[in-house]
Amino acid sequence: MITIKELAKIAGVSRGTIDRVVNRRGRVDKSVEARISGIIDKYGYKPNKVARALVNQKKLYVIGAISASVNNVFFRDVVEGVRRAEAEMKEFGVSLRYREVAKFSVPDQLACIDEMLEEGIDALAINPINDEAIRSRLKEVDRRNIPVITFNSDIEGTDRLAYIGCDYRKTGRIAAGLVAVSCREKANIAVVIGSMKSLGHHLRMQGFCDEIKKYSGLKVERVVEMYDDESTSFEKVRELLAEAGEVDAFFFAAGGKEGGLRAIRESREGNWPRIVTVDIDPFTTSCLREGLVFATVCQQPFVQGYEPVKQLAHCLLYGEKPEKAVQYTQAEIVIRQSIS
Amino acid sequence: MITIKELAKIAGVSRGTIDRVVNRRGRVDKSVEARISGIIDKYGYKPNKVARALVNQKKLYVIGAISASVNNVFFRDVVEGVRRAEAEMKEFGVSLRYREVAKFSVPDQLACIDEMLEEGIDALAINPINDEAIRSRLKEVDRRNIPVITFNSDIEGTDRLAYIGCDYRKTGRIAAGLVAVSCREKANIAVVIGSMKSLGHHLRMQGFCDEIKKYSGLKVERVVEMYDDESTSFEKVRELLAEAGEVDAFFFAAGGKEGGLRAIRESREGNWPRIVTVDIDPFTTSCLREGLVFATVCQQPFVQGYEPVKQLAHCLLYGEKPEKAVQYTQAEIVIRQSIS
DNA sequence: TTGAAAGCGTTACCAC
DNA sequence: GTGGTAACGCTTTCAA
DSSP states (O other): OOOHHHHHHHHTSOHHHHHHHHTTOOOSOHHHHHHHHHHHHHHTOOOOHHHHHHHHTTSOEEEEEEEEOSSOTHHHHHHHHHHHHHHHHHTTTEEEEEEEEOTTOHHHHHHHHHHHHHHOOSEEEEOOOOOHHHHHHHHHHHHTTOOEEEESSOOTTSOOSEEEEOOHHHHHHHHHHHHHHHOOSOEEEEEEESOTTSHHHHHHHHHHHHHHTTSTTEEEEEEEEOTTOHHHHHHHHHHHHHHTOOOOEEEEOSSOOHHHHHHHHHHSSSOOOEEEEESOOHHHHHHHHHTSSOEEEEOOHHHHHHHHHHHHHHHHHHOOOOSOSEEEOOOEEEOGGGOO | OOOHHHHHHHHTSOHHHHHHHHTTOOOSOHHHHHHHHHHHHHHTOOOOHHHHHHHHTTSOEEEEEEEEOSSOTHHHHHHHHHHHHHHHHHTTTEEEEEEEEOTTOHHHHHHHHHHHHHHOOSEEEEOOOOOHHHHHHHHHHHHTTOOEEEESSOOTTSOOSEEEEOOHHHHHHHHHHHHHHHOOSOEEEEEEESOTTSHHHHHHHHHHHHHHTTSTTEEEEEEEEOTTOHHHHHHHHHHHHHHTOOOOEEEEOSSOOHHHHHHHHHHSSSOOOEEEEESOOHHHHHHHHHTSSOEEEEOOHHHHHHHHHHHHHHHHHHOOOOSOSEEEOOOEEEOGGGOO
């Protein structure tokens, strides 16, 4: 590994000049710059990360993190991941500014971004609402040379360094596979979803339906929206059960499944339909334990909190950009025996 | 974060002396040592990892890695993990010496350890055979102050820093859960295992049987050993099918499942029993695709290669010991929809 | 047993 | 534009 010092001797210039070229700081003569660039390539010089980190420790970096969620049990694990990354990076002079905003409020999220910008952040991890105003604000963030990583849900048309989160369509397909395994012959299936307008939910449902079609005998008979609301979920599922009484399997494709699950539990004791959900929380865990839910497909919420912060820190500290722009978290199948 | 320099000033000694105390290098007056230890605690001094790494880069560390396996498909992913860690740590002056030895040959493994010891290694990652001779040799390794991490299988009675690998019993339990989901009412189950004498296989079977017992109607009727040999596997499974013809589900609890699966595929076209396996390889993947195998429980082979090397490197570079002595890899359920 | 000083590879700053 | 030098926090070496 060649060092900046050796390179300087070879090029017959000072380390300062090499440094300016390597880090594109400007104030270097065009011709000199070209010559040095050549030498850098020739010798394959790569700045030493450790030495770089040592000097950079003096700086105090602030990473902003914004979750679009309040009181969502899913985000507890995300926060844990964020905190873990924070703890690990603390000794390298990286600190964190974490904030949660209401799930679907564009103005809130906008205000939050502005606030952070004002307070001063060096990088941003955000679970963005896929909205025009947010998009243009994130472009502004990028213009200020603040690196951005999105997590949990993505937003098109910005220069975010990476998206780290669920492959929604795949989650749906896997859920379908699980339902299929548990229903040998024929089955009527109901899908309970948050909102058709949510891109993630929509993709999940598509993946699910596409896959179910491959099994003759299986049919998605009903799709119910419950707007992430427990009581709506409860009511709609109860209606569904009363109506025909012929639902053999359920797929709960979003949060807010508690209401619906309670409705099922109450309605037909002992003779439950086959149920697959997404994500896990204490309630789902108890449902797995008692056998009401037989599988749930999770999306590594911890990783969704941990990785964005970690990768942004590495970006600030060592100038390392994420290798992959789209990093899907694993679609983890959890059954009763997986827990504890 | 207080530095060694400041501490030296406070204690009224030189940095050298602090360094000697912190790193237990000896040659420090007893009373001085006690006093300085007190100050270190009081100010909560922790050596700066980055600075430490910077100086230590001059050193060239060698990590030895030994897998007990030749031509095993499973270990391809392990090797990938090892290589990845190697690549990442290379720039920090860590190099790797990787070797594979025949699966059950104690003399081979012993010879391999000795060889490495002679060539000179600074740390050892090993997939040990659980044997008395190996155990005592690993104790010798420890006596030489060479940190050891075991992976894939553990060995009792040594001072290995950590074990990183599968929770065999849990894998068995999860497999049982999957079989149970797919067999609604009654079912006769056959378990195909490598060898009862292998601790891992044994635990897996126990976990499986314990869990199956919880489902009335399900019964483990037969357990077959095939000694990790494809043709034995083929023959024994064929016999089994011919014999009674009443096996509703199979659990292949070890590698060498290819023979057995072929036997099933040939025997009853279209009307296959429910099959769960462990681990994944191209053959298993194709079985998942065609629907012969409906689920396989994997154990993150990549992680089993990556983490030991990475953690040993951190140990050498920063003096960081693994936080947990037993690090189970995730028991990952894979179905057709999980792949590609 | 202890201290002083050099050095690791980088960045930042101040002259020129 | 460019060069020289100090500094980051630690380990190592040599001298006392």
